[in-house]
Amino acid sequence: MAVYTDITEDDLSGFLKQYDVGTLTSYKGIAEGVENTNFLLHTTKGSYILTLYEKRVDQNDLPFFLGLMQHLADNGLSCPLPLPRADGELLGQLSGRPAAVISFLEGMWLRKPDAHHCREVGKALAAMHVAGEGFGIRRRNALSVGGWRPLWNNSRDRADEVQPGLVTEIAAELDTLEANWPKDLPEGVIHADLFPDNVFFLGDELSGLIDFYFACNDFLAYDVSICLNAWCFEKDGAFNMTKGMALLAGYQSVRPLTAGEIDALPLLARGSALRFFLTRLYDWLMTPPGALVVKKDPLEYLKKLQFHRSVASAAEYGLIQENLPA
Ligand SMILES: Nc1ncnc2c1ncn2[C@@H]1O[C@H](COP(=O)(O)OP(=O)(O)OP(=O)(O)O)[C@@H](O)[C@H]1O
Numbered sequence: 001m002a003v004y005t006d007i008t009e010d011d012l013s014g015f016l017k018q019y020d021v022g023t024l025t026s027y028k029g030i031a032e033g034v035e036n037t038n039f040l041l042h043t044t045k046g047s048y049i050l051t052l053y054e055k056r057v058d059q060n061d062l063p064f065f066l067g068l069m070q071h072l073a074d075n076g077l078s079c080p081l082p083l084p085r086a087d088g089e090l091l092g093q094l095s096g097r098p099a100a101v102i103s104f105l106e107g108m109w110l111r112k113p114d115a116h117h118c119r120e121v122g123k124a125l126a127a128m129h130v131a132g133e134g135f136g137i138r139r140r141n142a143l144s145v146g147g148w149r150p151l152w153n154n155s156r157d158r159a160d161e162v163q164p165g166l167v168t169e170i171a172a173e174l175d176t177l178e179a180n181w182p183k184d185l186p187e188g189v190i191h192a193d194l195f196p197d198n199v200f201f202l203g204d205e206l207s208g209l210i211d212f213y214f215a216c217n218d219f220l221a222y223d224v225s226i227c228l229n230a231w232c233f234e235k236d237g238a239f240n241m242t243k244g245m246a247l248l249a250g251y252q253s254v255r256p257l258t259a260g261e262i263d264a265l266p267l268l269a270r271g272s273a274l275r276f277f278l279t280r281l282y283d284w285l286m287t288p289p290g291a292l293v294v295k296k297d298p299l300e301y302l303k304k305l306q307f308h309r310s311v312a313s314a315a316e317y318g319l320i321q322e323n324l325p326a
Pocket residue numbers: 002030032033034035036037038049080102103104105106197198210211212213
């Protein structure tokens with residue numbers, strides 16, 4: 001659940017006077033999500049999302065996130081749009097937290113995506129990468145290769161409590177990834193967390209992407225590897241090559257991968273599996289008992305990482321190479 005900050009109806013009604021959204025008719029907290037507090041608002045003009053940004057979000061990053069949503073929407077991507085206040089600002093303050101009103105995106109996320117959905121996600125990811133071109137603000141990816149060792153150092157002493165042998169395995173993995181991480185792949189704005197719960201569908205049609213709060217500048221193919229991890233494995237831990245093929249073909253139908261990106265894909269997928277393993281491990285060890293947040297299993301990502309270690313080339317993900325650009 002993620003309603004960390006409560007609001008009163010009076011404060012909310014007052015806050016909304018600065019927006020062109022009509023009058024509040026009802027509101028309720030949204031239980032999903034772990035980072036921020038979200039409320040669903042109904043007004044005389046429609047439905048909106050109110051987001052209160054919590055402590056884990058650096059306030060200096062908010063202009064990047066909100067500006068990015070605007071830039072992507074202006075360039076044809078279906079994603080929520082922050083609404084401007086009467087003074088032109090996108091951010092206000094409510095219950096002591098930075099707050100924004102965001103347009104409501106119709107749709108639901110899929111608990112059991114199939115290959116068709118993976119193809120649509122591939123296309124949407126590539127469309128986001130293209131739409132992100134020209135965005136003027138930059139944000140470094142704190143959760144790429146340079147951030148993993150510090151993150152690991154915070155959990156290492158207790159990691160073997162989760163599974164014996166982790167300390168040795170992860171130390172070796174970090175050494176390999178740090179020594180071999182690519183240096184010169186195409187870069188741009190990446191979503192960095194495009195999991196099924198951040199992609200909405202209406203029926204079988206993708207209606208939009210949400211939750212840009214990990215977005216940053218990094219290798220575009222790293223984002224592809226995140227989606228392979230998040231969309232193309234089955235519950236039993238097996239990689240589903242039909243889904244991988246669909247996701248990669250969907251991506252390439254909009255933005256063909258370069259030969260360098262294709263070569264790097266297995267290593268990038270190891271890295272992105274390690275990234276989610278490490279954040280989940282940290283939360284697993286540090287979240288106090290009784291907290292209302294549902295902790296995610298780090299070992300799911302260790303198994304994915306081990307799979308990628310055995311992959312020799314992107315063909316094993318279902319990539320079909322046709323008319324490759326140089
Ligand atoms: N613009 C939107 N339109 C419709 N629903 C939304 C929108 N934004 C958020 N939601 C709803 O709120 C939930 C949580 O939003 P979001 O994923 O952005 O929160 P978060 O705390 O940043 O979560 P995460 O743990 O994924 O980082 C979503 O699953 C969705 O149900």
